[in-house]
Amino acid sequence: MKITKFLAPLAVLAVLAATSAVAANLDNHKEAPKADKHAEGEKKDAKSEAKSDDKAILQAQRWSYPLATCPISGEKLEDKHVDFVVAGRMVRTCCDDCKAKVTKDPSEAFKKVDAAVIADQKASYPMTTCPVSGEKLTEKAIDKVWGTRLVRFCCADCAKEFDKDPKPVMAKLDEAYIKAQRETYPMKKCIVSGEELGGMGEPVEKLYGTTLVRFCCNSCVRSFEKEGDKFMKELAAARKPAK
Numbered sequence: 001m002k003i004t005k006f007l008a009p010l011a012v013l014a015v016l017a018a019t020s021a022v023a024a025n026l027d028n029h030k031e032a033p034k035a036d037k038h039a040e041g042e043k044k045d046a047k048s049e050a051k052s053d054d055k056a057i058l059q060a061q062r063w064s065y066p067l068a069t070c071p072i073s074g075e076k077l078e079d080k081h082v083d084f085v086v087a088g089r090m091v092r093t094c095c096d097d098c099k100a101k102v103t104k105d106p107s108e109a110f111k112k113v114d115a116a117v118i119a120d121q122k123a124s125y126p127m128t129t130c131p132v133s134g135e136k137l138t139e140k141a142i143d144k145v146w147g148t149r150l151v152r153f154c155c156a157d158c159a160k161e162f163d164k165d166p167k168p169v170m171a172k173l174d175e176a177y178i179k180a181q182r183e184t185y186p187m188k189k190c191i192v193s194g195e196e197l198g199g200m201g202e203p204v205e206k207l208y209g210t211t212l213v214r215f216c217c218n219s220c221v222r223s224f225e226k227e228g229d230k231f232m233k234e235l236a237a238a239r240k241p242a243k
Helices: 002-064 096-104 107-121 156-164 166-182 218-226 228-239
Strands: 082-086 089-093 142-146 149-153 204-208 211-215
Touching: 002 082, 002 089, 002 107, 082 096, 089 096, 089 107, 107 142, 107 149, 142 156, 149 156, 149 166, 156 166, 166 204, 166 211, 204 218, 211 218, 211 228, 218 228
Parallel strands: none
Antiparallel strands: 082 089, 142 149, 204 211
């Protein structure tokens, strides 16, 4: 009887301890999904932001993308080309296999894009002074490619200064392109609506890559960007001299 009386309290304590352990285990299982859901939400948000950023980069850079062939295979880029972003820059390849190669090492593709941008844009570059220092650009000017745009500087120091905050310099360059093309703009009517430019107030001017496009209103800007390739071909045709 004495042994039984001694063991009874121990049994009760054992049961209580086991019950506490089970309860703690259940609590841990309840909290775990919350942590997982929060982490999954953060991952989804990060992916969504990255896709949004890439979409904006492609929209901004595609208008002045210079290559007509794949930088990897050399194949002509057809309608089914692949546009993607690497290190903040647009690249266009003929297929997903070439995309994978660029993603792994973009250096060679970037070299080809840079060389083509400089070759395409240097002759019509609208600024004769450095956008940072204001100094005159000479034969020693530094050519730098930002995205798919050429920017020229008087020296390496100004090119480094540009890297700290490109936006003010790009705004100056955009304005220089618009001013240079405004007087020779080939269309008197809005390319989207057909309305006379100036008939609804001052025309809306937008730069796509290095090309000025003038609209009668902001609504036409949105319509243009849905079918930009079609309208750009019409503008290019209008720029060609009549035979």
